[in-house]
Amino acid sequence: MLEALSQSFVTIFTFSHIVWLVTGVLAGLSIGVLPGLGGIVGMSILLPVIYGMEPDIAFALLVGMVAVIPTSDTFPSVLMGIPGSAASQATIMDGYPMAKRGEATRALSAAFTASLMGGLVGAVTLSLVIPIAKPLILAFGSPELFMLTVLGLSMVGILAGKRPIRGLLAACLGLVIGAIGAAPAAAEYRFTFGTEYMMDGIPLVVVGLGLFAFPEIIDLLIKGKAISEKTTIGRGWVKGVKDALAHKLLVLRCSFIGVIIGFLPGLGGSVVDWIAYGHVVQITKDKPQFGKGDIRGVIAPESANNAKEGGGLIPTLLFGIPGSGSMAVFLGGMLILGIQPGPSMVTEHLDLVYTSVWSLALANIVGAALCVILARPIAQLTKVRYAYIAPFMILIITLACYQATQTWGDLIALLVMGILGWIMKQFGWPRPAALIGYVLAANLETYLFISAQRFGWTWLWRPGVLVIGAIIVISLILGLRKTAAIDKAAQKSEAKQ
Amino acid sequence: MNGSILFSLFFVALFSYVSYSALGYVYLARMFPLAVGVFALVLALVNLFEDIWRLRRNIASDSGMGLSDLETDWDIAHSEVWLKAGLLIGVVIALYGGIWLIGYPLAMSIFVVLVYRFIARAKLINSCIAGMAALGFIAFVAKMLNVSWPEGLIQKLVNLPWPLG
Incomplete structure (x- = not known):
């Protein structure tokens, strides 16, 4: 094993390997910057290129690309308040307020440093877990996955806002939107209004961009100013790096959260950032400014979403079970190269597995370095009057949404979701809660159905279920106490002013 | 309220x-x-x-988001906010109508020109450059990322050159 590890280390520093890795990184950075276009689009573009390639070179290209999308998708999240991809939605909560008060550079550089550290933790974990991955993955059955989904949903309790009923209602709205389309347990279509488009449900990219991007574009156009309320964007890139390093334990914890969520096939990585965000809210002891531009609210989700990619490679490589959409396309790439993913990877292609590990680490370093260099010039965008940027943002989000099913339904759903999101924002209804509900709806129903069918009521007494159940209860109690304290502190400070 | x-x-x-x-x-x-x-x-x-x-009870609506979402802070009257939002949504619906009629690349390029000229109050020449840039971006993205866009009525009737057709 050590021999394979060292041999693959030498391999990744060959000229051709580095060239293709950097090509993948540049492609990933470019795609990540465009809101709505994530790993699936990127992987699909690269698949035709890898025909006839040597597997280790092709792996460098594919891993290089997928590793850095969660790094560069921070640009639109922080600078525009528009999620770059599903995994960077929570970054908006504090990154965007920082950009508004002229600290875009600091937020970006902290995010990239956290992303780098998270990516490296993901790569190290991937290399360490390979020998023991099988029993770990098999320990998670449908009941445990259901409980993990409930854990994700419990974050709504923390992100419910000043009126918790509205938070819960927003989450229920998300669950209902997620239930649109074919029922997982029966041959029945729900809430489709007889339209063909809704039979497959409303795609995540449409819901995400509709709820977050569209309202932000409308609001900024109404204000008619630049995004940044200050004329400077701050000289904070060194400060951002220092911020991330100062919170290294937070980065480490959130990276492990990311690895675990990425590692579990079927859980979906779209909620990883919210879980990490909820975690930082729970554990912070001093006077936080979450929701108003607290740097820890940027560091936590960014470290988790990069670490998730390392975790996601484990089931993909070792079991042929993709943990996310982009990993499913990666799986297709492996088959194109004539490599059968599965347990035999450890015996027959261990060098390739470790090439992936090293490529992942190197891609994160190259990607983060490029993003840190680009942070300051790109952050200048926040000083431009938004009316100049808005039409291009509308162009990008409509084009991105249309790729979901390539029908008019995508554009109409974007408009409907956008109007709904804007009204929710105006009346103080939390949109993150709705998004979390939407993302988890399918898993919640499917895993509950399988658990009940397979185990009856006995699944409730499985050790894993009890442990995760206890974590949910503790997490909710801590989180609710913490949010109440934060709101109280905010009210006191408002009263003083 | x-x-x-x-x-x-x-x-x-x-x-x-x-x-x-x-x-x-x-x-x-x-x-x-x-x-x-x-x-x-x-x-x-x-x-x-x-x-x-x-x-x-005449209790003010608690519009503060706390931890739950981004705050909205307006320095203009709410009625004006709603009016402007309605107008902007109308502009987007008009854009959709344009896409349905003349196709995505053409409608989006014209939309960019009009927004630059009448909302951003840019000079006509700059607005036209922005419109061309939008068309160039669409063509570039289409080639590089292999994405497609909605065709308009005009594309079904007239054989326009790529990327307009």
């Missing part, structure tokens, strides 16, 4: 519909939406009564 009550009413109506519709599905398809719908309907009613109670 009245708008807030209307939006709360919308939630009551929505979850009533969800619960009622769910009753019509087969058992395995019914349980999840029915459970969510009924639970949410109760919450929506409580929320509606809370809104009405706040209105009657």
Whole structure:
């Protein structure tokens, strides 16, 4: 094993390997910057290129690309308040307020440093877990996955806002939107209004961009100013790096959260950032400014979403079970190269597995370095009057949404979701809660159905279920106490002013 | 506040519909939406009564988001915000109409020119350059990322050159 590890280390520093890795990184950075276009689009573009390639070179290209999308998708999240991809939605909560008060550079550089550290933790974990991955993955059955989904949903309790009923209602709205389309347990279509488009449900990219991007574009156009309320964007890139390093334990914890969520096939990585965000809210002891531009609210989700990619490679490589959409396309790439993913990877292609590990680490370093260099010039965008940027943002989000099913339904759903999101924002209804509900709806129903069918009521007494159940209860109690304290502190400070 | 009550009413109506519709599905398809719908309907009613109670007691709507979402802070009257938002949504609907008629690349390029000229108040030459840039971006993205866009009525009738056709 050590021999394979060292041999693959030498391999990744060959000229051709580095060239293709950097090509993948540049492609990933470019795609990540465009809101709505994530790993699936990127992987699909690269698949035709890898025909006839040597597997280790092709792996460098594919891993290089997928590793850095969660790094560069921070640009639109922080600078525009528009999620770059599903995994960077929570970054908006504090990154965007920082950009508004002229600290875009600091937020970006902290995010990239956290992303780098998270990516490296993901790569190290991937290399360490390979020998023991099988029993770990098999320990998670449908009941445990259901409980993990409930854990994700419990974050709504923390992100419910000043009126918790509205938070819960927003989450229920998300669950209902997620239930649109074919029922997982029966041959029945729900809430489709007889339209063909809704039979497959409303795609995540449409819901995400509709709820977050569209309202932000409308609001900024109404204000008619630049995004940044200050004329400077701050000289904070060194400060951002220092911020991330100062919170290294937070980065480490959130990276492990990311690895675990990425590692579990079927859980979906779209909620990883919210879980990490909820975690930082729970554990912070001093006077936080979450929701108003607290740097820890940027560091936590960014470290988790990069670490998730390392975790996601484990089931993909070792079991042929993709943990996310982009990993499913990666799986297709492996088959194109004539490599059968599965347990035999450890015996027959261990060098390739470790090439992936090293490529992942190197891609994160190259990607983060490029993003840190680009942070300051790109952050200048926040000083431009938004009316100049808005039409291009509308162009990008409509084009991105249309790729979901390539029908008019995508554009109409974007408009409907956008109007709904804007009204929710105006009346103080939390949109993150709705998004979390939407993302988890399918898993919640499917895993509950399988658990009940397979185990009856006995699944409730499985050790894993009890442990995760206890974590949910503790997490909710801590989180609710913490949010109440934060709101109280905010009210006191408002009263003083 | 009245708008807030209307939006709360919308939630009551929505979850009533969800619960009622769910009753019509087969058992395995019914349980999840029915459970969510009924639970949410109760919450929506409580929320509606809370809104009405706040209105009657003249308690200001708690618009602060706390940890839950981005804050909205307006330095203009709310009525003006709604009017402007309505106009902007109208502009987007007009853009959709344009796409349906003349196709995505052409409609989007014209849209960029018009927004630059009449909303951003840019010079005509700069607006035209922005429109060309938009068309170039669409063509570049289409080639590089292999993405497609909605065709318009005109594309079905006239054979336009790529990327307009």
